[in-house]
Amino acid sequence: MLNRRSFLTHTASASLVIASRAWAADRPLDIALVNATVWTGQPNGALEKALGITGDRITAVGADAVRARTAKSTRVIDLGGAFVMPAFVDNHTHFLRGAVMLTQPNLLDSTSRADFAARLGATARSRPGKWILGGSWDEHRLGGELPTRQWIDAATGDTPVAIPRTDLHSYLLNSAALKLAGITRNTPDPAGGVIVRDAKGEPTGVLKDNAKDIVDRVIPAPTNADTDEAMYKGIAHGLSKGVAQVHNPEPFDWNTYVALRRLRAQGETGMRFYTMTPIQDWEKMVAIVAKDGRGDDWVRWGAVKGLADGSLGSRTAVFHNDYSDAAGQKGVRVNSIENLRTWVTGADAHGLQVAIHAIGDEANDDVLDMFADIAAKNGPRDRRFRIEHAQHLTATAIPRFARQKVIASVQPYHAIDDGRWAVQRIGPKRLQGTYAFKSLIDSGAVVTFGSDWPVAPLDPLTGLYGAITRRTIDGANPNGWLPDQKVSAEKALVCYTRNNAYAGFTEDRTGQIKQGFLADITVLDANLLTVDPEKIPSVKVLRTFVGGKQRFGEGA
Numbered sequence: 001m002l003n004r005r006s007f008l009t010h011t012a013s014a015s016l017v018i019a020s021r022a023w024a025a026d027r028p029l030d031i032a033l034v035n036a037t038v039w040t041g042q043p044n045g046a047l048e049k050a051l052g053i054t055g056d057r058i059t060a061v062g063a064d065a066v067r068a069r070t071a072k073s074t075r076v077i078d079l080g081g082a083f084v085m086p087a088f089v090d091n092h093t094h095f096l097r098g099a100v101m102l103t104q105p106n107l108l109d110s111t112s113r114a115d116f117a118a119r120l121g122a123t124a125r126s127r128p129g130k131w132i133l134g135g136s137w138d139e140h141r142l143g144g145e146l147p148t149r150q151w152i153d154a155a156t157g158d159t160p161v162a163i164p165r166t167d168l169h170s171y172l173l174n175s176a177a178l179k180l181a182g183i184t185r186n187t188p189d190p191a192g193g194v195i196v197r198d199a200k201g202e203p204t205g206v207l208k209d210n211a212k213d214i215v216d217r218v219i220p221a222p223t224n225a226d227t228d229e230a231m232y233k234g235i236a237h238g239l240s241k242g243v244a245q246v247h248n249p250e251p252f253d254w255n256t257y258v259a260l261r262r263l264r265a266q267g268e269t270g271m272r273f274y275t276m277t278p279i280q281d282w283e284k285m286v287a288i289v290a291k292d293g294r295g296d297d298w299v300r301w302g303a304v305k306g307l308a309d310g311s312l313g314s315r316t317a318v319f320h321n322d323y324s325d326a327a328g329q330k331g332v333r334v335n336s337i338e339n340l341r342t343w344v345t346g347a348d349a350h351g352l353q354v355a356i357h358a359i360g361d362e363a364n365d366d367v368l369d370m371f372a373d374i375a376a377k378n379g380p381r382d383r384r385f386r387i388e389h390a391q392h393l394t395a396t397a398i399p400r401f402a403r404q405k406v407i408a409s410v411q412p413y414h415a416i417d418d419g420r421w422a423v424q425r426i427g428p429k430r431l432q433g434t435y436a437f438k439s440l441i442d443s444g445a446v447v448t449f450g451s452d453w454p455v456a457p458l459d460p461l462t463g464l465y466g467a468i469t470r471r472t473i474d475g476a477n478p479n480g481w482l483p484d485q486k487v488s489a490e491k492a493l494v495c496y497t498r499n500n501a502y503a504g505f506t507e508d509r510t511g512q513i514k515q516g517f518l519a520d521i522t523v524l525d526a527n528l529l530t531v532d533p534e535k536i537p538s539v540k541v542l543r544t545f546v547g548g549k550q551r552f553g554e555g556a
Helices: 004-025 063-069 095-101 113-126 149-156 175-181 212-216 224-240 255-266 279-292 337-349 361-378 398-404 412-418 422-433 437-442 460-469 489-496 498-503 533-538
Strands: 031-034 051-054 057-061 075-078 083-086 088-090 162-164 170-173 193-197 203-209 243-249 272-278 299-307 353-358 386-389 407-410 447-449 521-524 541-546 549-553
Touching: 031 063, 051 063, 057 063, 088 489, 088 498, 095 224, 095 243, 095 255, 113 149, 149 170, 149 175, 149 203, 170 175, 170 212, 175 203, 175 212, 193 212, 203 212, 224 243, 224 255, 224 541, 224 549, 243 255, 243 498, 243 541, 255 272, 255 299, 272 279, 279 299, 279 337, 299 337, 337 353, 337 361, 353 361, 361 386, 361 398, 398 437, 407 437, 407 498, 412 460, 437 447, 447 460, 447 489, 447 498, 460 489, 460 533, 489 498
Parallel strands: 031 075, 088 243, 243 272, 272 299, 299 353, 353 386, 386 407, 407 447
Antiparallel strands: 031 051, 051 057, 083 521, 162 170, 170 203, 193 203, 521 541, 541 549
């Protein structure tokens, strides 16, 4: 629903884009990338040998077109046969949290309690009294048992610790943090959350889902300067991985949105962002869109994100039947269906894009049902509902994505991570609909790929490796875990480029190498269409261009 101001702003922006393209078409190339293998990402497009850039746009594709537009002023870059593609887009990051964690202790590759505690202790000694908030953990790498405050109390002392599980659905607190949060044996579990307790009823230090809010309220807010510094580090990190744009589905806070608008006010952000805000605050976002529009191609907004359930690792993903390793447990509804339905109905009726996190099979069925009802109630429009993760699906759910035009926003690295232990949680029968990437693609659904950073690495190459090989990170499945769900290299690349552009409403200007599109380009040292899939993690990003400027690599 556009008001007059939004309509005029949109019309003016469209006119400027048209004028910019016409202006660029009359100029010689600023940059020519030649002697390359160019995958354009266009449907049925042939490989090309060169492309040209003028301003922030791609203005020539193909050797002949580039040669015709090259002048003495053109910067010609001979790529020596390197692979050129539309820059990667990541469909799902918690960017600010990931950026902050770049400066936190590395805990994920720790494989013993003693080493885990020692790493936290070293950080506590280097910054005594300051909260330790990063460095995620995975109990499966620490012997399989959930960690407790007793593991880390002696090493961390009075320095409060609240570190997330790798899926971000649980925290581990030490005793100092529990005390500051006021959590005792008498603290009740909040709705949609769990305070894990020992046999005596005492808190172990692990908080699940909405219980994390109790400690979040007492953690000091970072300064703007600290936040901006972290964001710039995160941007540099993403560019080094060939990523030009990320989507940020944030269900709890507005911190990323606020930080991004502040960065954009200072100039170009260097990487493009599509930020989503909590669905329960949809009316606030509607007011922002009415007043300020939806941003520009550096920082955009106008979408909301909610949670239907938790995660498989925390046993809070919602399933129709009990967990195989926890009788009587079927998961936790982080938000009630009634609340979600109210929020989605309102947000959709006012033109916001809606994304809902759903992992368990019942949660996915519930969200698909809800989306169908609300689309019928609010009437036809180009809404592009998204389900974030869509990890575990019933056989009847898979064809519904295409039929209902719901985007499956998935993260391939999770498959080769969870594949080490998922069968213990849900048993072999339910694996038939687990991380069903190929089945979703074959059904005609729009499938998009991303990372869920910092839950997984902000590295599309590891995601491609996961989607194409399905080899779990422990090496136990050399032929692929659930190998019938392997995806071809080209289809995986489409999911990381063209489909992500569609999922974020920028398919008319990003996600392909095409004349008039934004010059967001990644250059790699190997052809991803022909390289041995097992070698994909060792492929190097040589250059990343965003908006026609080289922002990573030699000469940047």
